[in-house]
Amino acid sequence: MQATTHNVLETQAMAAEFAATLHGGELILLIGDLGAGKTAFVQGLATALGVTARVTSPTFSIMNEYPADRGAIRRVVHLDLYRFTNENELRALALDDERRPDSVMLIEWPNVIAHDFTADVVIAIEHAGGDARTITITR
Numbered sequence: 001m002q003a004t005t006h007n008v009l010e011t012q013a014m015a016a017e018f019a020a021t022l023h024g025g026e027l028i029l030l031i032g033d034l035g036a037g038k039t040a041f042v043q044g045l046a047t048a049l050g051v052t053a054r055v056t057s058p059t060f061s062i063m064n065e066y067p068a069d070r071g072a073i074r075r076v077v078h079l080d081l082y083r084f085t086n087e088n089e090l091r092a093l094a095l096d097d098e099r100r101p102d103s104v105m106l107i108e109w110p111n112v113i114a115h116d117f118t119a120d121v122v123i124a125i126e127h128a129g130g131d132a133r134t135i136t137i138t139r
């Protein structure tokens, strides 16, 4: 699935459409430059999954979790590995314990460390001139 969006609201609408295909237990990687719209996409997705809290970038907190409420999905876990430099930092998070059937996990900047995530979905967001973004969702 690929589309070009022209503002944040369109990106969040696409994220909401994608969110409707989730069942729980998914690991989703978000690839794209700084300011591409990875966090904006997660905001749209989280809202569609019933998250009412304000979703902010986990750049400094590394991992944020939010209660969700859509069918079996009870939790959204949002990570940003931008500041990571090695796999030991990842191990300290014990992500295997966080990856549960009742949770959707989203990771921004998975590619800064040489770890092979077994992801269900990869979302690539690319600048396409001005506010345009090309978003490619690969299952």
Ligand code: ADP
Binding pocket: 005, 006, 007, 008, 010, 011, 032, 033, 034, 035, 036, 037, 038, 039, 040, 041, 057, 108, 130, 131, 132, 133
């Ligand atoms: P990232 O998490 O990829 O670093 P953010 O989601 O934090 O990026 O920021 C994206 C920025 O780009 C926001 O300031 C947002 O308003 C802006 N923006 C402009 N056009 C778009 C678009 N089509 N989709 C998403 N964000 C957009």
Ligand code: MG
Binding pocket: 038, 039, 040, 057, 080, 108
């Ligand atoms: Mg971000």
